[in-house]
Amino acid sequence: MRRRKTLSDILAGWRMSEGAKEAIKDIIDRSRRNTMVAVGATIIIVMFSLALLAPVLPISDPEEYVDESFQPPSDNRWFGTDELGRDVFSRVIWGTRISLQVAVLAIFFSLLIGIMMGLMAGYFGGKTDYLIAGTIDLFWTFPPFLLALAFAATVAGGSLTAVIIAISISYWAGFARLMRGQALSVRERQFVEASRALGASNIRIMFTHVFPNCLAPLIVWASIGVADAITIESSLSFLGVGTQPPTPSWGYMLFRGLANLQEAPWMSTFPGVVLLITVLGFNLLGDGMRDVLDPRMKGMRR
Amino acid sequence: MIAAGKPLLEIRGLRTQFFLHEGTVTALDGIDLTIYENESLGIVGETGCGKSMTAFSVLRLVPHPGKITDGSIKFKGLELMNLTEEQMRGIRGRRISMIFQDPSSSLDPVFNIGSQLGEVISLHQNIYDKDALKKKTIEALKLVRIAAPESVLRQYPHELSGGMKQRIMIALALSCNPSLLIADEPTTALDVTIQAQILNLLKEVIREAGSSMILITHNLGVVAETCDRVCIMYAGRIVEIAETFELFGNPLHPYAKGLLMAFPKLGEQKEELAVVRGTVPNLMEPFPGCPFVDRCDYATNVCERVRPTMVEVEPGHMVACHLYPKGGGWQDG
Numbered sequence: 001m002r003r004r005k006t007l008s009d010i011l012a013g014w015r016m017s018e019g020a021k022e023a024i025k026d027i028i029d030r031s032r033r034n035t036m037v038a039v040g041a042t043i044i045i046v047m048f049s050l051a052l053l054a055p056v057l058p059i060s061d062p063e064e065y066v067d068e069s070f071q072p073p074s075d076n077r078w079f080g081t082d083e084l085g086r087d088v089f090s091r092v093i094w095g096t097r098i099s100l101q102v103a104v105l106a107i108f109f110s111l112l113i114g115i116m117m118g119l120m121a122g123y124f125g126g127k128t129d130y131l132i133a134g135t136i137d138l139f140w141t142f143p144p145f146l147l148a149l150a151f152a153a154t155v156a157g158g159s160l161t162a163v164i165i166a167i168s169i170s171y172w173a174g175f176a177r178l179m180r181g182q183a184l185s186v187r188e189r190q191f192v193e194a195s196r197a198l199g200a201s202n203i204r205i206m207f208t209h210v211f212p213n214c215l216a217p218l219i220v221w222a223s224i225g226v227a228d229a230i231t232i233e234s235s236l237s238f239l240g241v242g243t244q245p246p247t248p249s250w251g252y253m254l255f256r257g258l259a260n261l262q263e264a265p266w267m268s269t270f271p272g273v274v275l276l277i278t279v280l281g282f283n284l285l286g287d288g289m290r291d292v293l294d295p296r297m298k299g300m301r302r
Numbered sequence: 303m304i305a306a307g308k309p310l311l312e313i314r315g316l317r318t319q320f321f322l323h324e325g326t327v328t329a330l331d332g333i334d335l336t337i338y339e340n341e342s343l344g345i346v347g348e349t350g351c352g353k354s355m356t357a358f359s360v361l362r363l364v365p366h367p368g369k370i371t372d373g374s375i376k377f378k379g380l381e382l383m384n385l386t387e388e389q390m391r392g393i394r395g396r397r398i399s400m401i402f403q404d405p406s407s408s409l410d411p412v413f414n415i416g417s418q419l420g421e422v423i424s425l426h427q428n429i430y431d432k433d434a435l436k437k438k439t440i441e442a443l444k445l446v447r448i449a450a451p452e453s454v455l456r457q458y459p460h461e462l463s464g465g466m467k468q469r470i471m472i473a474l475a476l477s478c479n480p481s482l483l484i485a486d487e488p489t490t491a492l493d494v495t496i497q498a499q500i501l502n503l504l505k506e507v508i509r510e511a512g513s514s515m516i517l518i519t520h521n522l523g524v525v526a527e528t529c530d531r532v533c534i535m536y537a538g539r540i541v542e543i544a545e546t547f548e549l550f551g552n553p554l555h556p557y558a559k560g561l562l563m564a565f566p567k568l569g570e571q572k573e574e575l576a577v578v579r580g581t582v583p584n585l586m587e588p589f590p591g592c593p594f595v596d597r598c599d600y601a602t603n604v605c606e607r608v609r610p611t612m613v614e615v616e617p618g619h620m621v622a623c624h625l626y627p628k629g630g631g632w633q634d635g
Contacts, residue, residue, distance in 0.1 A: 189407055190402055191407060191409055191410045193363075193408075194400075196363060197361055198394060198395035198399065198425075198474060198475065199391045199392065199422075200395075200425065208413075209410050212410075212412040213411065
């Protein structure tokens with residue numbers, strides 16, 4: 001019988017120093033032992049697989065009327081049907097696709113803006129910092145959801161792109177603030193001075209030395225940010241300014257389900273539970289990664 | 303030794319000031335210093351006397367809110383003060399390099415040694431070919447006597463000892479054959495046996511490369527071991543410059559005398575070490591006279607009022623003190 005490949009075998013094939021391998025192995029080992037990361041990552045992997053595989057899964061078209069209205073969950077229709085006779089199970093899975101797509105892209109753009117602004121503010125300091133930190137504070141004064149709601153309701157008209165932009169605009173300030181604080185402390189470290197003395201330019205120091213040293217907290221917050229973005233997207237759709245019907249979206253399904261809560265509770269329960277589990281997954285991963293990436297938690301058992 | 307080399311770096315009237323809310327601190331007050339080719343010069347002085355600031359000023363890296371307000375720095379006849387920031391970047395690391403006090407924090411913790419060395423080499427020599435770069439980095443590590451360069455290339459700073467890290471900093475600094483290496487207290491953070499190794503290494507690699515070195519330290523023992531000439535700084539000014547042997551045998555400035563007196567000698571029984579009494583003057587208040595006047599046993603009225611100028615008492619032995627009047631001393635006798 002062939003022996004199963006262990007982690008060490010895989011790592012042994014990589015071109016890296018023994019110490020780096022040890023560090024990676026250590027992080028993976030600790031992630032495995034960390035229940036939060038394990039559960040969170042499993043949920044996220046399942047959700048992403050469902051989202052990616054939605055078009056090839058043997059499920060009905062989410063926008064087609066396939067059955068009678070208000071059918072309760074059965075062997076055939078696991079999550080029942082909605083008021084127009086569409087398959088709720090299929091709509092929840094296609095909704096995963098929309099939610100993750102919007103959340104991941106929105107957080108990607110937030111990170112992009114946040115990292116650039118925060119890095120510049122923290123690294124250069126002085127007037128640049130004054131301007132950028134002021135802008136960050138301006139955005140920070142509004143709750144992200146309110147800002148996204150205002151933008152989605154007034155400027156953009158319900159396309160997916162508009163929702164992504166709305167969430168990015170309302171969410172970047174948090175990343176920028178985090179990045180700025182990190183950059184402020186890293187720029188004082190001696191290797192920054194040393195690379196300057198060896199002739200490196202500001203841009204080079206910022207991106208090759210300051211940024212990689214700020215990554216750990218950003219990874220943690222990005223994961224929690226995706227959870228937030230999913231919630232914001234669903235809330236916008238719930239209020240009718242997010243993803244527009246007939247595109248399946250968890251938030252809109254919740255809204256339609258609310259109106260029919262008496263006669264068809266499955267219409268809102270299932271999207272709600274899936275939304276909850278997905279958000280929980282990203283939050284668990286974020287929290288767990290915080291512990292895993294924190295060297296002070298080394299050796300602790302959870 | 304003195305007249306042998308051509309001047310490599312000529313600093314004239316260098317003044318570096320820090321503009322704080324509380325007032326202006328004059329960190330360097332008219333530094334005149336020449337470094338010749340193929341020599342190593344020690345700069346000695348107590349904390350805050352401007353040793354490191356001299357180094358940063360030469361590289362034009364004075365930290366905010368500091369500014370170089372006056373003076374000229376000529377490197378091989380090229381006026382560094384007139385260069386643009388971009389031209390200056392071409393000088394740093396390539397023509398003039400610097401190594402720092404604490405090797406453990408001078409290396410970036412997230413990259414392995416190979417990529418950090420490679421970064422400097424590709425930056426200054428425009429080598430991007432992977433194999434050529436690797437060959438260059440291995441050469442650089444061999445230069446600093448690292449036994450297994452291939453494996454060290456793949457290691458990260460936290461896997462190396464302090465001495466190894468300082469060797470790598472030296473390799474980084476020397477990777478582009480600079481004409482001048484500035485070592486800012488390179489051995490302070492290391493233990494004594496490693497200190498000796500690193501100093502010997504510095505001495506050897508500098509000689510092999512035919513470069514010059516400025517060694518900044520507050521340890522007179524380090525200077526005695528490593529340097530050809532010594533420059534003693536006090537409160538942002540140079541008070542005495544001489545060849546190492548000359549200075550240790552015949553210190554002229556009262557501060558230099560005090561420093562050497564305070565240095566314990568092997569085999570000597572002493573109940574108490576000699577001290578230089580008093581503390582450094584506040585650099586925020588301008589003083590018209592000699593900065594050492596309050597701590598000096600030989601101070602006279604003139605020391606309070608008039609700033610002493612550099613006098614060449616013996617050939618190559620310069621001192622800034624009123625005890626040695628211009629045109630007096632050995633010339634009269």
